[in-house]
Amino acid sequence: MGILVIDPGLLTTVQDGGRFGFQQYGVTPSGPMDERAFALANLLTGNAEGMAELEMTLYGGRYLFDADAVIALTGADMKPLLNGEVFPMYRAVSVKAGDELALGFAQSGCRAYLSVAGGMDISPVMGSASTLTGKHLGGIEGRKLQKNDRIAFAASISELPSQDKMVLPREVYPAKEAVLRVVAGPQDDSFSREEFRKFFWYSAVITDENDRQGCRLKLERPIKHIGDGNIISDGIAFGSIQIPPNGQPIIMMADRQTTGGYPKIGTVISVDLSKLAQARPGMRLRFIRVSIELAQELYLKELRERIRIKESFH
Amino acid sequence: MEDIRILISGDRAVSVQMGSVINREINRRVLMLKAELEKYPIEGVTETVPAYSSLMVHYRPEVIRYRELSDEIRKRSLTMGGIAEEKKRIVEIPVCYGGEFGPDLEYCAELEHTTPEEIIRKHTQHDHYVYMLGFAPGQPYSARFEEPYGFKRRETARLSAPAGSAVVQQDLSDIIPFDQPCGWNIIGRTPCEICDYTREEPFLLRAGDWIRHRSVSPEEYREIRRQVRAKEWKPVVIE
Numbered sequence: 239m240g241i242l243v244i245d246p247g248l249l250t251t252v253q254d255g256g257r258f259g260f261q262q263y264g265v266t267p268s269g270p271m272d273e274r275a276f277a278l279a280n281l282l283t284g285n286a287e288g289m290a291e292l293e294m295t296l297y298g299g300r301y302l303f304d305a306d307a308v309i310a311l312t313g314a315d316m317k318p319l320l321n322g323e324v325f326p327m328y329r330a331v332s333v334k335a336g337d338e339l340a341l342g343f344a345q346s347g348c349r350a351y352l353s354v355a356g357g358m359d360i361s362p363v364m365g366s367a368s369t370l371t372g373k374h375l376g377g378i379e380g381r382k383l384q385k386n387d388r389i390a391f392a393a394s395i396s397e398l399p400s401q402d403k404m405v406l407p408r409e410v411y412p413a414k415e416a417v418l419r420v421v422a423g424p425q426d427d428s429f430s431r432e433e434f435r436k437f438f439w440y441s442a443v444i445t446d447e448n449d450r451q452g453c454r455l456k457l458e459r460p461i462k463h464i465g466d467g468n469i470i471s472d473g474i475a476f477g478s479i480q481i482p483p484n485g486q487p488i489i490m491m492a493d494r495q496t497t498g499g500y501p502k503i504g505t506v507i508s509v510d511l512s513k514l515a516q517a518r519p520g521m522r523l524r525f526i527r528v529s530i531e532l533a534q535e536l537y538l539k540e541l542r543e544r545i546r547i548k549e550s551f552h
Numbered sequence: 553m554e555d556i557r558i559l560i561s562g563d564r565a566v567s568v569q570m571g572s573v574i575n576r577e578i579n580r581r582v583l584m585l586k587a588e589l590e591k592y593p594i595e596g597v598t599e600t601v602p603a604y605s606s607l608m609v610h611y612r613p614e615v616i617r618y619r620e621l622s623d624e625i626r627k628r629s630l631t632m633g634g635i636a637e638e639k640k641r642i643v644e645i646p647v648c649y650g651g652e653f654g655p656d657l658e659y660c661a662e663l664e665h666t667t668p669e670e671i672i673r674k675h676t677q678h679d680h681y682v683y684m685l686g687f688a689p690g691q692p693y694s695a696r697f698e699e700p701y702g703f704k705r706r707e708t709a710r711l712s713a714p715a716g717s718a719v720v721q722q723d724l725s726d727i728i729p730f731d732q733p734c735g736w737n738i739i740g741r742t743p744c745e746i747c748d749y750t751r752e753e754p755f756l757l758r759a760g761d762w763i764r765h766r767s768v769s770p771e772e773y774r775e776i777r778r779q780v781r782a783k784e785w786k787p788v789v790i791e
Contacts, residue, residue, distance in 0.1 A: 258599055258610075259598075261599055261601040261610070262586075262601050263685050263689060263747075263754070263755045264689045264691055265689040363749050364754065373688065375689070375749060421562055423561065424566075424567045425559070470573075470574055470603070470606070471684070471686065472569070472603045472604075473561065473565065473567055473601045473603055473607075473608020474561075474608075475565035475608070476562070478562065495687060496601055497601065497603050505563075505565075506562070508563050508564060530560050530563060530618045531617075531618075533562070533563035534617055537563050537613055538614055
């Protein structure tokens, strides 16, 4: 008993915390694009960290529940309706067998996360339920959801003990311009000081080529390399900003390749990746350089905040 | 020996650069550091990813911060044991050359002013060293150290090369795990799956291995293919 997919939306996939330990074999970790919205949805349903959820992109679709459950919806505002009535986001909500959840086009943000208390019953592949569509790995048959797919619940939970308390303030996502903080490196020395500074002076526009693998940007003045724009391939982290030979940045996201041969001028800090995951084509991005110490301080602060939320739900 | 450089890759990874050229000596040091970090783990390190001349170390800053991690990595790079005697792990990969499986074999022979047999000889006679896996799950970046071909990549890339294709340029040789775009010449195809998620060991190869290509006939190709499909096939590994 679980969810029946009536309309799968544009791109809905199963994602858990990610598939770790296989990057040495060339397997990208996948996992949620917006780690924050994903984490909050699991917290709101009382789930353990990293349990599988549905990630919906731009247009959510329609889902029929054939069993009672407690669910939570976070991230992009797709004007969700339950049986035609406004469905509240960012809180634990009980649904009944026969209820239908409908999500439209995102009014704000880009990706929504649906969590079910007790989790979804997805067979893990290499330790993870995350879907990597390009390589037919994980999730439901390694692909995005289709009409008539069924996702079984891992448990039968119709109410949580302190469900009334399980409410969080909604996230607000910028519509026109986002500011992303960046730690320099690993290959900031592939650029002259001037070209490096230019990256932070001018804003970039998110192009239509913006997917789970990478977010391609357009700069009016492309960044020039000192060399030919190639390096000896090395590892790629979530948020790495590659500058290929054409000088137009690509920010590497959840389905990034594990290694690559373009210089990386910097890396978007972890706490700002959520903003990028929720950004849409046409939006402007501005970059601010911060130290590794500050980036890690902010990340730890966010993790502490999640622990505080978890405790407040007990 | 070059000093290691630890480059910041955001707040959850560092790229440990062990050298600035591609050679086996440096790559072996990368793999030695990886082995050292597995033998004497640093708490907070989640996984390591070897490349040609660097090791990416992914970590949790809530357990260990950048400075402390860098110090620990440096220490291990100094104390890491010598894998003095190289333990060579050779994985035999059957390849059916030419014909429908290797549409560029004749063309490569023309480029080299030689025969298809000579192209095959160079590919099968010398073992190829696997520097790293990347681009796609299980895909080896391998090279031989003798008798490189003279040609580079094709002028236009194929939008889709079939899974299992053996593709070559100069000293480099790849096996493509999935149907995927490829700009190299295809000289043959292996019937085995170098990546199969349903296997207990999904990946046939790992960094530091050697590949020994073995020429097989179309009949043998089909027989191995049948065994692979029936999950009866076992790779030949020489240690």
